Amino acid sequence: MNLQPFLAELHRRDVQLTAEGDRLRCKAPAGVLTAGLRDQLKARKSEILALLRSAQAVALQPQAVVPLQPRGTRTPVFAVPGHYGDVFSYRALALRLGDDQPFFGLQPTGLDGASPPMARVEDLAAYFAAQILAVQPAGPLIIAGHCAGGAIAFELAQQLQRRGVAIRLLALFACPYPTFYRFAPQLKQAAVQQAQRIGRHVRALTQLSLAQAREYLAAKRRRWQGERDAEHAAQADPVLVRRAAVSRATVAAIRRYTPVGYAGRVSLILPNRAWLRSGAEPLRWQSVAPQAEHCFGPDDCDPDLLLMEPDAGAIAELFRQCAER
Numbered sequence: 001m002n003l004q005p006f007l008a009e010l011h012r013r014d015v016q017l018t019a020e021g022d023r024l025r026c027k028a029p030a031g032v033l034t035a036g037l038r039d040q041l042k043a044r045k046s047e048i049l050a051l052l053r054s055a056q057a058v059a060l061q062p063q064a065v066v067p068l069q070p071r072g073t074r075t076p077v078f079a080v081p082g083h084y085g086d087v088f089s090y091r092a093l094a095l096r097l098g099d100d101q102p103f104f105g106l107q108p109t110g111l112d113g114a115s116p117p118m119a120r121v122e123d124l125a126a127y128f129a130a131q132i133l134a135v136q137p138a139g140p141l142i143i144a145g146h147c148a149g150g151a152i153a154f155e156l157a158q159q160l161q162r163r164g165v166a167i168r169l170l171a172l173f174a175c176p177y178p179t180f181y182r183f184a185p186q187l188k189q190a191a192v193q194q195a196q197r198i199g200r201h202v203r204a205l206t207q208l209s210l211a212q213a214r215e216y217l218a219a220k221r222r223r224w225q226g227e228r229d230a231e232h233a234a235q236a237d238p239v240l241v242r243r244a245a246v247s248r249a250t251v252a253a254i255r256r257y258t259p260v261g262y263a264g265r266v267s268l269i270l271p272n273r274a275w276l277r278s279g280a281e282p283l284r285w286q287s288v289a290p291q292a293e294h295c296f297g298p299d300d301c302d303p304d305l306l307l308m309e310p311d312a313g314a315i316a317e318l319f320r321q322c323a324e325r
């Protein structure tokens with residue numbers, strides 16, 4: 001009998017097996033372990049112990065560290081994603097950096113449904129630090145953050161430094177200063193965006209005939225209804241519900257976070273020059289990081305999408321230049 005059918009038969013009989021060093025522990029209801037089963041357990045002890053140890057090793061692996069591109073000899077990058085916690089937003093960038101650049105995403109708690117989202121930037125950073133040290137205990141490291149993840153990456157770099165880990169670079173990709181997430185700046189941004197949307201619609205309508213204007217408004221109404229339907233559908237999807245909970249918790253945590261001075265190297269990789277006027281105040285990072293330098297991506301680069309194609313190649317090149325300096 002193969003091992004898996006044998007273990008399935010033991011499970012059906014409520015036989016529980018655990019590994020304690022070189023010993024195989026067996027717990028079973030009275031009368032279940034026949035002489036034949038005992039003989040098979042003795043004969044297959046080494047196989048069963050190897051399987052149990054493998055399962056234990058998998059269970060003990062760091063849950064936050066997601067290898068997006070694990071190969072290479074360069075200083076490994078550990079990257080905090082934006083407020084939704086989607087580490088795969090870094091996938092295109094990791095591929096653009098090539099096979100010699102190890103790149104790992106850091107997934108926050110709350111997405112797997114097994115644990116709640118964390119409510120403080122300091123706690124998230126401590127969680128990531130422990131997970132990183134489990135796989136890379138000494139450094140050197142590069143820490144990165146995108147968008148809302150910049151504040152967490154900033155705190156993470158500080159905590160690792162205090163533990164004696166060499167941080168070669170802290171790279172912040174389109175990361176607003178934390179005060180941007182407070183209520184007044186968010187309200188102002190929402191008002192500006194609404195005014196811009198209304199302006200675009202007014203300009204479009206003035207160039208259309210009455211019939212065309214009616215069709216334009218009908219199309220916008222259908223799009224709005226589609227977005228509402230998508231929101232209702234998302235409320236029934238457990239994955240999207242967890243992502244939304246992580247997003248709310250992360251933004252609330254950053255809203256309360258106040259950065260303190262960081263003496264290490266920081267590269268502010270900004271999407272474009274116009275983003276300096278967005279209200280995100282990315283250059284305020286220089287007030288708490290005196291060594292911070294900044295550079296710009298393409299003029300038409302979208303700050304929400306700069307890690308993806310078609311801009312991932314240009315952003316990867318900026319990152320390489322910063323890392324090699």
